[in-house]
Amino acid sequence: MPLALADKLTEYLDRAAYVYQWPLYPPLEPWSPEPARPRRTPTWMEAERRASERWRTNEVRITPDPVLRLGIARREVLAHRLTHLNAHGRTPRVALYSLNPLRERPALAFAGPRAYATGEGWRIAADHCIADRIRKTDPMHRPGWRWALHLVHAGLVDGVVTEAHTDISPHLDEYELQLDLMAHHGGFVALVTSESVTAK
Numbered sequence: 001m002p003l004a005l006a007d008k009l010t011e012y013l014d015r016a017a018y019v020y021q022w023p024l025y026p027p028l029e030p031w032s033p034e035p036a037r038p039r040r041t042p043t044w045m046e047a048e049r050r051a052s053e054r055w056r057t058n059e060v061r062i063t064p065d066p067v068l069r070l071g072i073a074r075r076e077v078l079a080h081r082l083t084h085l086n087a088h089g090r091t092p093r094v095a096l097y098s099l100n101p102l103r104e105r106p107a108l109a110f111a112g113p114r115a116y117a118t119g120e121g122w123r124i125a126a127d128h129c130i131a132d133r134i135r136k137t138d139p140m141h142r143p144g145w146r147w148a149l150h151l152v153h154a155g156l157v158d159g160v161v162t163e164a165h166t167d168i169s170p171h172l173d174e175y176e177l178q179l180d181l182m183a184h185h186g187g188f189v190a191l192v193t194s195e196s197v198t199a200k
Helices: 005-019 044-055 066-087 111-120 143-153 172-184 195-199
Strands: 093-099 123-132 159-162 188-191
Touching: 066 172, 066 188, 066 195, 093 111, 093 143, 111 123, 111 159, 111 188, 123 143, 143 159, 143 172, 172 188
Parallel strands: 093 123, 093 159, 159 188
Antiparallel strands: none
16 A cells, blocks of 8 residues: 555655764864873783783782872973973973962062072063962862963963962862873973972
8 A cells, every 4th residue: 555645755854864864074072181191002011910900909009109100290291392492492481370369469479480480591471470369179260270271272381380289289180180281282380399399
């Protein structure tokens, strides 16, 4: 028995909708920051050690100190960026950042980072001294730190100098994320007081 005209029309529209339901351009993948450090292929010894750690859970193992690991990673990115800038004959341009919830005078908050940058021979722009007056745990909720990331991403500065890693975040997971974001944007973070000293 032949289908009625309405049924044929419905079937045609269903097929057309199925054909054209795919978008003309593929959807954008969710953005994720690139790793700050180049990842190398693990050797057979590392692969065997990881397999042993995964399946032999009863053995006591010593985990590396995350503070030392982040400090080493930050200094590697810093050395790589400085080598790249020196190879092109450029003097690093930096912004000074301070978390200043106590509302002390800006000259005191920036004294340490300014002396460090001046001692390294880096250039500091007059309007690139950024202070956050609010103590938010997540750095991405602070307008000053977001502005510092924007300056690096826009190529106006090459890095950010701050007193200690706690000015960025006292939580190591958030601090590591900000280091990765800074490296993804092509910048570096320089600290007056290293992570290992601040953590004590």
